[in-house]
Amino acid sequence: MARAVVNLPATVKRGEVIEIKTLVQHAMETGFRRTQLGELIPRDIIRSFVCTYNGEEIFRADFHPAISANPALVFATVATESGTIEFKWAGDKGFSLTESAKITVT
Amino acid sequence: MTTRRRFLTAAAGLAGGIGLASFSGGARATPAAMQEAMRKVIGTATVRKGRVKLDVSPLIDNGNAVPLSVVVESPMTRANHVKAIHVFAERNPLPNILSVYLGPRSGRARVSTRVRLADTQKVTAIAQLSDGSFWSDTADVVVTLSACLEEALI
Numbered sequence: 328m329a330r331a332v333v334n335l336p337a338t339v340k341r342g343e344v345i346e347i348k349t350l351v352q353h354a355m356e357t358g359f360r361r362t363q364l365g366e367l368i369p370r371d372i373i374r375s376f377v378c379t380y381n382g383e384e385i386f387r388a389d390f391h392p393a394i395s396a397n398p399a400l401v402f403a404t405v406a407t408e409s410g411t412i413e414f415k416w417a418g419d420k421g422f423s424l425t426e427s428a429k430i431t432v433t
Numbered sequence: 434m435t436t437r438r439r440f441l442t443a444a445a446g447l448a449g450g451i452g453l454a455s456f457s458g459g460a461r462a463t464p465a466a467m468q469e470a471m472r473k474v475i476g477t478a479t480v481r482k483g484r485v486k487l488d489v490s491p492l493i494d495n496g497n498a499v500p501l502s503v504v505v506e507s508p509m510t511r512a513n514h515v516k517a518i519h520v521f522a523e524r525n526p527l528p529n530i531l532s533v534y535l536g537p538r539s540g541r542a543r544v545s546t547r548v549r550l551a552d553t554q555k556v557t558a559i560a561q562l563s564d565g566s567f568w569s570d571t572a573d574v575v576v577t578l579s580a581c582l583e584e585a586l587i
Contacts, residue, residue, distance in 0.1 A: 344540035357549070359526045385538045393522060393530040395498040395547040395580075402533070405540035 329353060331426040333414055338431040339406040347378070347386075350399045351416055351424060357392035373398060373418035381410040390418075406432045462528045464555075467521050470528040471559065474519050478567050480559060485570040487520075487558040493550065496580035501530075502545030505560045505568070509535075515542040517561040524554040549580035 334348040351373065358370025370392065378386040385404050404412075413427045462470075471480075486504045493499050505515045514537045520530040533544050542560070550556070553576050559569045 357526070380538070383538075385536065387534040388544075389532040391527055391529040391531065393525050393527060393549045395549055399545075399547050401502075401543075401545040402535075403539055403541040403543055405538055407538070 329422070329424055331414065331416065331424055333412075333426050333428050335412065335428055335430065337429070338433060341406060341408075341432050343406050344403050345406050345430075346401060346403050347412070348399070348401045349376075349414055349426075350397060352397055353416075353418070353422070355390075355392070355394055355396045355398060359392065371419045371422075373416050373422060375417050376400065377415045378402075378404075379413045379415075380404060381408065381412075406430065408432055462523065462525055464523050467523045467528040467557070471519075471521055471557070474532070475559060475561070475567050478565070480567040480569045482569060484568040485518075485558050485560045487556065487570040487572045488545075489556055489572050489574055491572070491574060493574055493576045495578045496550040496552075496576040497578070498547045499550050499574070499576075500545065501548050501556070502543065503558045503560075503570075505542035507542045507562065509537055509540055509542060511537045512563070514539070514563045515560050516563055518542070518544060519559045519561075520548070521557045521559070522548075522550060522554055523556070524552040525549070526551060530556075550574060550576050551579045552576060 329352045331351040336345055339345055353373050356368055356371040360368050372392055373390050376388040386402050409432045411427050412430055416424045484506045488502045503518050507515045515535050517534050519532045521528050522530055530548050555571050555573055557569055557571045559567055561567055
């Protein structure tokens with residue numbers, strides 16, 4: 328079972344720009360490598376990442392095979408209100424993973 | 434009748450041909466392929482240098498995990514913000530590396546991740562602003578151990 332780690336401050340002031348760090352466990356097999364017997368290893372990567380803040384999309388990313396194994400992504404957002412920030416990864420072979428974090432805005 | 438000499442020259446020619454074919458047929462993108470991939474994303478718009486800062490180390494030991502970050506100078510307001518950032522590599526098997534989509538709620542146009550680089554090459558970041566203009570930055574990187582194409586131990 329794949330795991331994901333997200334890191335962001337738990338409490339922030341309203342209007343502050345916060346940094347969100349995400350890390351997800353995935354081999355990101357490129358589809359260009361071969362085994363020692365010469366067979367092509369099929370591609371198996373995470374294709375997309377979406378981040379929503381209280382249901383509204385704030386950040387989206389498309390991954391390609393050139394993203395390293397265990398994709399890490401750091402981005403920013405403005406803390407507007409208290410609530411939940413949700414992270415969703417989707418990829419080949421039906422890969423789907425959701426993670427969420429609570430944020431308190433004062 | 435096949436003489437020994439004729440057989441040997443034919444065999445050498447054949448081996449050379451095979452070697453050349455497998456070398457030139459390697460799964461590598463070219464600068465032209467990168468241009469094509471860029472055109473697919475940005476259309477016919479002109480791309481200007483500046484405003485974007487692509488931060489990647491100039492000398493890389495291991496191409497499998499190269500820290501890379503892109504910063505764009507922008508106030509990130511509703512009227513003037515960065516809509517998207519695209520990163521391309523010139524000589525990877527696929528020219529596309531990453532595309533991210535931002536908005537005024539991002540607050541700051543800064544993204545970092547880790548990428549694979551298959552060869553010593555140029556990496557380009559292009560930012561699309563809300564007024565429809567495109568800005569770019571290019572970095573030259575030297576890679577000693579390349580990623581993507583090595584044989585897997587399975």
